[in-house]
Amino acid sequence: MSRKQIHLAAHFPGVNSTTVWADPRSGSQIDFSSFEHLARTAERGLFDFFFLAEGLRLREHAGRIHDLDVVGRPESITVLNALAAVTDRLGLAATVNATFNEPYELARRLASLDHLSAGRAAWNVVTSSDAFTGENFRRGGYLDRADRYARAAEFVGAVRELWDSRPPGGAPGTFAHSGPQFRIEGSFPVPRSPQGQPVVIQAGDSAEGREFAASAADVVFTRHSTLEAGREFYADVKGRLARYGREPDDLKIMPGVTYVLGDSDADAQERAAGIRRQQVSPQNAILALEQVWGRDLSGYDPDGPLPDIDPDPDSTLVQGRVRVADPVAVARKWRALSEAKGLSIRQTVIESTGRQSFVGSPATVAAALEEFVATDAADGFILVPHLTPGGLDDFVDQVVPLLQERGAFRTEYTGTTLRSHLGLPDPVWKGGTP
Amino acid sequence: MTSHRPLHLAAEVASGAGPDAARRTLALARTAEAAALDFLTHDDTFAGPGLDALAVLARIAPETRSVGLVPTVTTTHTEPFHVQAAVATLDWVSRGRAGWRIAVSPSGAEARLVGRRPAPPTAELWQEAGEVAEVSRKLWDSWEDDAEIRDVATGRFVDRRKLHHVDFQGATFSVKGPSIVPRPPQGNPVTVVDATRPAARDTAAHHADVALISAASAEEAAALRAELHRGARAHGRDPGQLRVLLSSTVDLDAYEGGAGALAELIAGWHGGGAVDGFHLVPAAGERDLERFTSETVARLRERGLFRTDYEGTTLRDHLGLARPVSQYAKAVASA
Numbered sequence A: 001m002s003r004k005q006i007h008l009a010a011h012f013p014g015v016n017s018t019t020v021w022a023d024p025r026s027g028s029q030i031d032f033s034s035f036e037h038l039a040r041t042a043e044r045g046l047f048d049f050f051f052l053a054e055g056l057r058l059r060e061h062a063g064r065i066h067d068l069d070v071v072g073r074p075e076s077i078t079v080l081n082a083l084a085a086v087t088d089r090l091g092l093a094a095t096v097n098a099t100f101n102e103p104y105e106l107a108r109r110l111a112s113l114d115h116l117s118a119g120r121a122a123w124n125v126v127t128s129s130d131a132f133t134g135e136n137f138r139r140g141g142y143l144d145r146a147d148r149y150a151r152a153a154e155f156v157g158a159v160r161e162l163w164d165s166r167p168p169g170g171a172p173g174t175f176a177h178s179g180p181q182f183r184i185e186g187s188f189p190v191p192r193s194p195q196g197q198p199v200v201i202q203a204g205d206s207a208e209g210r211e212f213a214a215s216a217a218d219v220v221f222t223r224h225s226t227l228e229a230g231r232e233f234y235a236d237v238k239g240r241l242a243r244y245g246r247e248p249d250d251l252k253i254m255p256g257v258t259y260v261l262g263d264s265d266a267d268a269q270e271r272a273a274g275i276r277r278q279q280v281s282p283q284n285a286i287l288a289l290e291q292v293w294g295r296d297l298s299g300y301d302p303d304g305p306l307p308d309i310d311p312d313p314d315s316t317l318v319q320g321r322v323r324v325a326d327p328v329a330v331a332r333k334w335r336a337l338s339e340a341k342g343l344s345i346r347q348t349v350i351e352s353t354g355r356q357s358f359v360g361s362p363a364t365v366a367a368a369l370e371e372f373v374a375t376d377a378a379d380g381f382i383l384v385p386h387l388t389p390g391g392l393d394d395f396v397d398q399v400v401p402l403l404q405e406r407g408a409f410r411t412e413y414t415g416t417t418l419r420s421h422l423g424l425p426d427p428v429w430k431g432g433t434p
Numbered sequence B: 001m002t003s004h005r006p007l008h009l010a011a012e013v014a015s016g017a018g019p020d021a022a023r024r025t026l027a028l029a030r031t032a033e034a035a036a037l038d039f040l041t042h043d044d045t046f047a048g049p050g051l052d053a054l055a056v057l058a059r060i061a062p063e064t065r066s067v068g069l070v071p072t073v074t075t076t077h078t079e080p081f082h083v084q085a086a087v088a089t090l091d092w093v094s095r096g097r098a099g100w101r102i103a104v105s106p107s108g109a110e111a112r113l114v115g116r117r118p119a120p121p122t123a124e125l126w127q128e129a130g131e132v133a134e135v136s137r138k139l140w141d142s143w144e145d146d147a148e149i150r151d152v153a154t155g156r157f158v159d160r161r162k163l164h165h166v167d168f169q170g171a172t173f174s175v176k177g178p179s180i181v182p183r184p185p186q187g188n189p190v191t192v193v194d195a196t197r198p199a200a201r202d203t204a205a206h207h208a209d210v211a212l213i214s215a216a217s218a219e220e221a222a223a224l225r226a227e228l229h230r231g232a233r234a235h236g237r238d239p240g241q242l243r244v245l246l247s248s249t250v251d252l253d254a255y256e257g258g259a260g261a262l263a264e265l266i267a268g269w270h271g272g273g274a275v276d277g278f279h280l281v282p283a284a285g286e287r288d289l290e291r292f293t294s295e296t297v298a299r300l301r302e303r304g305l306f307r308t309d310y311e312g313t314t315l316r317d318h319l320g321l322a323r324p325v326s327q328y329a330k331a332v333a334s335a
Helices: A032-044 A076-083 A103-116 A145-163 A207-216 A227-239 A265-279 A282-293 A327-341 A345-352 A362-374 A393-405 A418-422 B021-034 B053-063 B080-093 B108-114 B122-141 B198-207 B218-234 B258-271 B285-302 B315-319 B327-334
Strands: A007-011 A049-052 A091-097 A121-126 A174-178 A183-187 A199-203 A219-222 A252-257 A259-261 A358-360 A380-383 B008-012 B039-042 B068-074 B099-103 B148-151 B156-158 B190-194 B210-213 B243-250 B277-282
Touching: A007 A032, A007 A252, A032 A049, A032 A076, A032 A393, A049 A076, A076 A091, A076 A103, A076 B053, A076 B080, A091 A103, A091 A199, A091 A418, A103 A121, A103 A145, A103 A183, A103 B053, A103 B108, A121 A145, A145 A174, A145 A207, A183 B108, A199 A207, A199 A418, A207 A227, A219 A227, A227 A252, A227 A362, A259 A265, A259 A362, A259 A393, A265 A358, A282 A327, A282 A345, A327 A345, A358 A362, A362 A380, A362 A393, B008 B243, B008 B285, B021 B039, B021 B053, B021 B285, B039 B053, B039 B315, B053 B068, B053 B080, B068 B080, B068 B190, B068 B315, B080 B099, B080 B122, B099 B122, B122 B198, B122 B327, B190 B198, B190 B315, B198 B218, B210 B218, B218 B243, B218 B258, B243 B258, B258 B277, B258 B285, B277 B285
Parallel strands: A007 A049, A007 A380, A049 A091, A091 A121, A121 A199, A199 A219, A219 A252, A252 A380, A259 A358, B008 B039, B008 B277, B039 B068, B068 B099, B099 B190, B190 B210, B210 B243, B243 B277
Antiparallel strands: A174 A183, B148 B156
């Protein structure tokens, strides 16, 4: 088997405008049956893992709770423990914030998930710095950007020490970790879990994020959905691994991508445009504009021209969501686009945001996915459906068989653990005090 | 003496830290469910041993249909916002069968696992546990039941007037809210407090839907139940919404008179108004729970004291507790 194998994961649809709720086929974002349907579909498609994002504070806009998008989700690890009962092989990945948790408790919860799923647990490490989210937590407060990664790196290191504090099959040992962020000691209560160390996923694209991933992660969740950007990122991150004594295959790079299938490429393009119109409602178009401008633009007509005032660079209008990095430049680009093509506010937003990553017939999409992987722009994909819970059905029914025919995707699970699906080496026990 | 108060039965199912603990716990859960017990508890402490209790019961939820699932959840070194979200999620994945047994972490060893603060005195820990119970109810209520509207005409997924900041200020923490999790199926999952020790009793009277007590005689149990009812009233609660269960570790091999005698004791104490039911902590899990369900429960059924099958679907249904209206909805209605 010479073909490079594709890894696939399924992202439960999120709480932003990518997820279409106004469609009659859109089901509950919170009933367990929705999670069960999507997870079983992913397992039917022999996916590597199922992925849940995390929410810690509802988004606010202009001081009010944002009401235009799907909102409300369960606590990730608890849902995944339940999904372990209705799936057998599928990896189960929870996003958990390193800023608003503590290493001991999270290490125990993840080791518990790994036991209860017989070796299928993964942790997507994210960090947060905003005081807005902190208002829901004991520790509250603000971490500046550098401290976020310092805390996250020490957090992951401490969690690994805890997982390693018990030898395989052995009795509880003791651990003692002392660093700038954490001074903890005691005995880890969970026997060494089936994977030894659950899989660690890292999302983040900054230089610190890339270095952190190269040093500590098994999977990187990226946002790059073009071939060129993907290849640049892939080469950069894989190139950093040697410094940490790691092989290129020890870290899998998986961009989060969207897709639209159709009977033909033209049909798929038409459907994709329809989905974009559903995603960018007139109200959402004004909201997207306000997120860039940082101003109240509720008086503008979504079918009219863009505002001629400039963005407010210091705005706090948007809370609970990362602000656009350079709003003035984005506004200039949008205006130019609008003027060049004669587009309204809504048309401009549709044209410039969140285009689907892969659009076409199943054959076209399968070929494009394989090209990404074969040419080292990715090791696989985290697929983000736009509908709950049926959004993955067509991909599994129509694209997976084509990837299998091409010899680029497994035709059965060959192992039982997530590490085995991802082809990751078993962790060497580095633990504890003998 | 006959009683029309239903009898409530529960059992502890934690199975230690061994490699087959979760499998054994599932087998115990099935035994308890076959006997239509109200709920299972799964004990835990912040320091373990073994797997996280809420995780184990979440894993069991899809493999059971009716029995209530009540993990011990600690409140001393955990984040109240995460804790309430996990309990609400257990309620979602079990379709309305979740509870939580609140516990505190008094030891220095537990405090050193986090290294954030030394363990405060036990009385303060229970005060804090009460605040965690209070903020959890607020967060569960922070989404009114009909907050999700999916109104295509106005583009709104939720009615933001039905999502509420809770702005809770406790002695040791504050929470802004609202919760990230929509209101769980039971509205508020069931709060259980182990009130066997005096330090926990006021928190139980204030916040518990189910209080566990220990007593050597029916008189002692009746006095404790009356004390909890008085406390509930003093906190402005309806004591009719508080269930008091005798909790006892039982070795049915050594129990004088065996499983039948235990049935007589439960029937007598319940009929006399000393308790609302019994929480079995089996000395040896499989053996004692098996004998309890096949002999003790059978005897109670013969006397018409215990249900032969589940009549409702949620834990609140089993316990005869009303599904609470969101406290924020009430505030609006009376305004």
